Amino acid sequence: MSFFRKKRKKPSINLSSFELDDLNKESKKDLLKTSLKENIQHVQQMLGNSSDIVIREILIGKEGPVKAGILYTNGLVDTNSIQNFIMESLMLDINTYQNQMISSHQNVLQVLKDRILAVGSIKDVTEFSSLFTDLLSGDAILLLDGYAEGFTICMRGWRDRGVMESTTETVVRGPKEGFTESLHTNTALIRRKIKTPHLWSESKQIGRLTKTNVVIMYIDGIVNDKVVEEVHKRLDRIDIDGILESGYIEELIQDEPYSPFPTIYYSERPDVIAAELLEGKVAIIVDGTPIVLVVPALFVSFIQAAEDYYQRADISTLIRLLRFLSIFIALLGPSIYIAITTFHQEMLPTSLLINLAAQREGVPFPAFIEALMMEAAFEILREAGLRMPKAIGQAISIVGTLVIGSAAVDAGIVSAAMVIVVAITAISSFILPSFTMSMSIRMLRFPMMALAASFGLFGILVGFIALILHMCSLRSFGVPYMSPFGPYIREDIKDTFVRVPWWGMFSRPRLISQKNNRREQNSAPKPPRNKI
Structure with missing residues (x-):
């Protein structure tokens, strides 16, 4: 696969003189008019006289005043700032020298920008398309009568959710702040x-x-x-x-x-x-x-958690190895159980085989159908607990799982061993830090169960090899998805299955950062120790 996607060639367009005239007329219609009344009427017409669009007409200057209009969207701007830094500056805080410059009608826009408006961000606006975008984004618009241009003044001040702790990526040690909608x-x-x-x-x-x-x-x-x-x-x-x-x-x-x-x-x-x-x-x-x-x-990015880098290296390595084991269980747990109980009973100890046979004696379904029903029931309970109100969602999911599992075993629909396997598989899928990767593993669990029910361990092996080949063929913006395993990069293995101490993390991933690969300029093989 090439690094870049091939961009489709756009067909050449030949415009006639009439079409060019139409385009010129459309572009002229988008330009602001010199009449303040016409500009305001066009804004009101395009916005359907919306009630949340505030239009305030004022007079600037005392001798030969200039008529101006201030437009803003109620709820998206800081109204106190508009009153204090725009209206008050234009109507009250103009001195004699500034008033004479405004009255002379010479470069009024420049005078307003340089000497009167006490605001931080000001940009010119000459087209209605830009005016509508800025107006509906929370900026204030200042238009003057007699000028085919105006100002966009940054006065955004809507209410938003404050910085809070992340609810989806919780940590024991580390920063608690999370992103907001702003x-x-x-x-x-x-x-x-x-x-x-x-x-x-x-x-x-x-x-x-x-x-x-x-x-x-x-x-x-x-x-x-x-x-x-x-x-x-x-x-x-x-x-x-x-x-x-x-x-x-x-x-x-x-x-x-x-x-x-x-x-x-x-x-x-x-x-x-x-x-x-x-x-x-x-x-x-x-x-x-x-x-x-x-x-x-990269694939390893979805296995890593923020807390891995805040704990000691040995603790983080142990937790990562536990995550990789959980991925294996979440993907192949029910499949291995189905394959062994269906095709490879000789792999089990005799006592365990007798117990499993006794449990399955009254179960009317094969192991694959049994696992499929339990997995489907668990997914329904998980989704119900996620979508229900927060106060009762957790209680419903726990009670529902216990009641359904116990009742299914007592009714002889499923065996107790299958309930244990499905429960361990479900718990293992929740240990992954990334929700999207967890969903992918849970989706792939079902075709692996079908392969196990059809061909036993041989089917699981073929499906697992096909899965690895597919992952090795993936790329993310030109970078191999399975890097640093495929292609194998020895120096990047230090932050995959294991996490070496920070004094050993002296380089960045080679295939991602190709310009400045060194993280530590003077890296040492081990931390310095001062003798006492």
Whole structure:
């Protein structure tokens, strides 16, 4: 697979003189008029006289005053700032010299920008399309009578959820803060972690109707420039009416849309995103969601947790090995049980085989149907507990699991051993830090059960080999998905199955950060110890 996706060639378009005239007329219609009344009427007409659009007409200057209009969206702006820094500055705080300059009608816009308006961010606006975008994004618009241009003044001040602890990625040791739905808050949380001037951010607007703000963040000098270029290309190719969550963008830019494995990583924690940026990856922050995307993504990224880097290396290594074991159990637990009890009974001790045979004596279904019913019942209970009100969801899921499992065994529908296997499998699937990878493992569990019921352990082996081959064929923005296992990179193994101490983490992943691979400039083989 090539590093970049092949971009489709756009067909050449030949416009006639009549079509060019129509385009020129449309572009002229989008320009602001010199009449303040016409501009306000056009805004009201386009917005359908919406009640939340506030239009305030005022007079600037005392001698030969200039008529002006202030437009803003109620609920998206800080009304106190508009009153204190715009209206008060224009109507009350004008001195004699400034009043004479305004009255002379010479370069009034420049006078307002340089001498009168006490605000931080001001930009010119000459088109209605830009005016509507800024107005509906929470900015205030200042228009003057007699001028075909105005000002966009940043006065955004809507209410948002404060910085709280992440509910999906909890840790015992480490920062407790999580991202919010505010784009500016999220970028500020990342800059609090990384205070280098090389942390660059680039903004885009995606969605014809929503015009959702999207920010791309990366560390210049560490990131691979080809990855940044590819991110821009894929985002620029998105042509959709609305983006309401980062999941939209994840589906539109991912490498393998039909693969069960996620090729884009995401997190709700600023410290995780900062660590990914320090490895040379690119973060995609979408306004309106606390979920931040990270590319490229490797398989090992979904197994790692933030707390792995805050605990000692030996503790983190033990927990990681436990996670890999849990992946194996979650994927192949029911399949191995079905294969052994159906085709390979000789692998079990005689006493255990007799006990299992006694339990299954009254069960009318084969092991595959038995496991399928229990897995389906558990998935239904899990989804019900997730969607029900928080106060009763957990109680319903626990009670439902206990009652259904016990009643199914007493009724002779399933065996007690199958209930144990399904319970251990379910618990193992919850140990993965990434919810998307956990869902992928749970989906793949069912075809592996079918292979086990059809061909026994040979079917499991063939399915597992096919799964590994598929994962090795995946790429995430040009980087092999199974790196550093395939291709094998010896120096990058230090942060996969095991996590070496920080004094041994002297290099970044080689296939991700190709410009500045050294994490420690003067790395030592072991920590220095001072003799007393």
